[in-house]
Amino acid sequence: xxxxxxxxxxxxxxxxxxxxxxAGLEMAEAPEAETGLRMIDENAYDLILMDLRMxxxxxxxxxxxxxxxxxxxxSLPIIVVTADMGSDIRHQSLSAGADDVMMKPVAMNVLFETxxxxxxxxxxQALI
Numbered sequence: 050x051x052x053x054x055x056x057x058x059x060x061x062x063x064x065x066x067x068x069x070x071x072a073g074l075e076m077a078e079a080p081e082a083e084t085g086l087r088m089i090d091e092n093a094y095d096l097i098l099m100d101l102r103m104x105x106x107x108x109x110x111x112x113x114x115x116x117x118x119x120x121x122x123x124s125l126p127i128i129v130v131t132a133d134m135g136s137d138i139r140h141q142s143l144s145a146g147a148d149d150v151m152m153k154p155v156a157m158n159v160l161f162e163t164x165x166x167x168x169x170x171x172x173x174q175a176l177i
Contacts, residue, residue: 051093052076055085055098055111056100056130061153065098065130082106083140086114089122096164099147101131101138109145116146126167 052069054076056062056096058130066076070133077092079085089097097115102110110125129142148167149155 050074050095052092052096052098053079053085053088053092054081054098054130055082055103055108056098057081057103059156061100061130065160068155068160071157072161082108082111086111088108089115089125094125096167097125097127098129098130101129101133101142109141110149112142112145116156125173128163134159 052074054062054065056065056078057080059080062076062078062080066078069076075077077088077094079088082099082168083106085097088094099108099112108131112122112129115125115127116123127147129138129147129150130153131138131150134152137143139150147165150170153161
């Protein structure tokens, strides 16, 4: 399973990468949304983890751009990973096209449960 984490904070990327590696999963990293969108163009991913607050393009805009694609990548599973505690952040994320939302700091059990739940809801075979 190939996962892309679009997140501007290097420490957050490292923590999630280390968690995923425990299950033998590989994670590519994009430090901002524009790079993430280019990486999606150039590579095959099974799942996207997306931060919301980044310099330049925010995560909600990036999610909308992914969902507006005219190819199969428009339906990639996307999980928002955010520290934003706004009362309507879940609604905004789901409305933009995210499949689910996780709060930072990410706990390993929540990471794997959320990935498994999203893949199961989509009918994808869970690889973790």
